Amino acid sequence: MALSGGVGGAKLALGLYRVLPANSLSVIANPGDDFEHLGLTIWPDFDTLLYTLSGLAHPEQGWGRAGETGTFMAALKALGGEDWFFLGDGDLATHVERTRRLRAGQRPAEIARAVVSRLGIAAALLPASDQPVRTEVLTAQGPLAFQHYFVRERCRPSVTGFRFQGAEAATPSPEVLDALTMPGLAAIVICPSNPFISVDPMLAIPGFRAALRRSGAPIVAVSPIVGGQAIKGPTAKMLGELGQESSPVAIARHYGDLLTGIVLDEQDAPLAPSVAQLGIAVACLPTIMRSLAERECLAAGVLAFARCLPAGLR
């Protein structure tokens, strides 16, 4: 099982998908980026996983679809519509179809299963909850809905904290709970995603952490910070603004006793003792995934590391 945000997480999720037997991987997608826009319900991280695992993803940019066109956005702009969030023409089909199904009363997990099956993916992509959980970024300029912070304001405002709207009233979906009680679950991998905005929205759902622990599988994070920087996105900037060091040690400390182990990049090997001091097992692997082979290699390494770890509590 994997917990994943968007681009960085999806790279490792693809690696896991390719090294594991068919139909043995479940990936829980971060709901915190989800939002309503132009009357459509958009699940950016889920869709990045969907496109990545189905082979529809744009090969370079990491989000969106290969062969995408922008006719809709150009026409919307001409009509004076909101154009700060780019929606490709093909991507739009996903949002329109999902919104239609949601309005027809289908549960997020059912909708996810239908599109995953239709696109021929031999893995489960699971929305974390049937209820919406959405990140609000608290900034020096006041609270901002996640996509307003991330896309419209391009992460410029200084971050003071986060709120996960809807989390308190949410529960892990039945499909998530089922996947966590599947016999033989070998590992729970927290992908190299931003802990604050890509993983915490899931962990904020009451019962989610407990269900992870109860699974008995080792819980292994892959650090999204390499050499003091994030490969992509505002993780390092956020750590700085929150007064924390931009280092895998801060990531390990952030997840704390949820983790059985953590994978650092090779270049951060000197930090391994500081992490080990926290009581978390450490492995150092090449974590920068430029090619498909590197994704598979890291996935295999993470799984091998997890197999060496003691099972969690049951």
Add this chain to the structure above:
Amino acid sequence: MALSGGVGGAKLALGLYRVLPANSLSVIANPGDDFEHLGLTIWPDFDTLLYTLSGLAHPEQGWGRAGETGTFMAALKALGGEDWFFLGDGDLATHVERTRRLRAGQRPAEIARAVVSRLGIAAALLPASDQPVRTEVLTAQGPLAFQHYFVRERCRPSVTGFRFQGAEAATPSPEVLDALTMPGLAAIVICPSNPFISVDPMLAIPGFRAALRRSGAPIVAVSPIVGGQAIKGPTAKMLGELGQESSPVAIARHYGDLLTGIVLDEQDAPLAPSVAQLGIAVACLPTIMRSLAERECLAAGVLAFARCLPAGLR
């Protein structure tokens, strides 16, 4: 003022737009084709007028937009979505933006005004009513929602009649009534559209016919039947299935005493006496509009004919 359906009507509406002074034309769009699809509110005839008058229309096909792409439909089909009604990527922006505005509580007339202004059209395009009025085609196989009959079933079922759902509870929009009481209204032109499915949905709205008459302007139809055939669409087929002759005489009889005059195509000049017998003034003009010049020429001819007609009742 003009009353128009889609492609054929929009050709004449464009001619009228080009020969009349700026901001003196109002076109009332047939609401009968409107439908909900994929969670979007689609106004096909309104949009054909919108694209035609703004210059965005596809130059050959008469509906849709120039430079349109089909990425959305291909992606939707891959997801197993409903693909029987083609929605181009650029066209989709119109539906998404309109649906968003409707959900935000804007009236159809307000939405129409906003997009018409945004696209630089110096004419009013008026939805017939703020309430939905939708054609249901009664067929030998039972009743069909208009787009199911027209697009999905390609007009194959034999027609026995029509129902205009919502018409009884609808009223002409305030903007339509305002346009009909504008001082100096020179003519009301019923464009060469299908009388059953493109004009009757408007006439079925209680108070609509009376408002047309009360305007005092001559009401002139242009026959959509030329040489026994419709230029486009199922008008001739419907006339036959309803036991009527496929001729401009049937069109004149259909509108009856609503009309002050009717324009037949030159080639139907021999039928002029039969029409005149109905007490309707007749002009014969070249009504087949292949080029922009022919649209303007017919528009000028229709307006000249209307000027010769006695004003209606006031």
